[in-house]
Amino acid sequence: MGRPEEIASNLAEVEERLRAACDAADRSRDELTLVAVTKTFPASDIALLADLGVRDIGENRDQEAAPKVRDLDDPRITWHFVGQLQSNKCRSVARYASLVHSVDRERLVGALGKAAVQAERTIGCLVEVRLGEGAERGGVARAEVRALADHIADTNGLRLQGVMGVAPLGGDAARAFAALRDVADRVRSSHPEATVISAGMSGDLEEAVMWGATHVRIGTALLGFRPPRG
Ligand SMILES: *Cc1c(COP(=O)(O)O)cnc(C)c1O
Numbered sequence: 372m373g374r375p376e377e378i379a380s381n382l383a384e385v386e387e388r389l390r391a392a393c394d395a396a397d398r399s400r401d402e403l404t405l406v407a408v409t410k411t412f413p414a415s416d417i418a419l420l421a422d423l424g425v426r427d428i429g430e431n432r433d434q435e436a437a438p439k440v441r442d443l444d445d446p447r448i449t450w451h452f453v454g455q456l457q458s459n460k461c462r463s464v465a466r467y468a469s470l471v472h473s474v475d476r477e478r479l480v481g482a483l484g485k486a487a488v489q490a491e492r493t494i495g496c497l498v499e500v501r502l503g504e505g506a507e508r509g510g511v512a513r514a515e516v517r518a519l520a521d522h523i524a525d526t527n528g529l530r531l532q533g534v535m536g537v538a539p540l541g542g543d544a545a546r547a548f549a550a551l552r553d554v555a556d557r558v559r560s561s562h563p564e565a566t567v568i569s570a571g572m573s574g575d576l577e578e579a580v581m582w583g584a585t586h587v588r589i590g591t592a593l594l595g596f597r598p599p600r601g
Contacts, residue, residue, distance in 0.1 A: 378423065494528060
């Protein structure tokens with residue numbers, strides 16, 4: 372099987388899982404955006420996904436994403452930034468990203484806002500919420516979400532769109548996503564426009580859909596196992 376057939380077949384399986392998860396949660400597939408996380412995979416895979424109709428593409432490192440964006444130069448694609456973002460990368464990321472899923476500290480807000488204004492773009496932002504006990508998975512503590520959300524909403528060039536979370540490795544994904552849903556509801560009570568819940572990866576998309584995810588971020592199930600980073 373060639374790469375186009377492999378990706379098409381993986382996509383069909385992912386769509387089947389999404390449909391089943393939506394049925395189980397009594398939700399509609401239209402409420403969900405599938406973000407293909409293409410880190411470590413070549414731009415040619417992104418082109419194949421775009422041809423198959425998957426036009427929301429997520430990357431987690433600017434060093435890798437920026438050249439792919441440039442090489443593809445494909446206006447059909449909406450770029451998502453899902454990884455740890457360094458302040459010194461904001462200028463680059465602001466040129467292509469439409470939604471940054473991983474805003475996790477105050478300092479980043481100023482840098483990203485300034486970069487967005489310079490690029491004459493508006494960047495959507497999600498507050499990344501820490502769902503595990505350890506610090507290893509990133510995100511802000513639940514008690515700090517409100518302040519960070521307010522700060523984003525008050526910053527020129529940025530638009531607060533919701534929250535994002537990664538379930539802790541080996542933990543109870545449903546419990547983590549239930550907690551995220553709770554945080555999302557509280558953010559939305561003061562910022563009605565913040566409707567996005569980015570949750571669910573290849574291993575736990577069903578739980579995420581059950582708990583109200585609007586965006587799932589799928590890598591492995593679409594593209595296969597990632598080669599180790601060089
Ligand atoms: C890599 C990555 C994903 C995709 O994970 P898979 O388990 O391969 O589906 C989702 N979200 C973030 C933040 C990632 O870095």
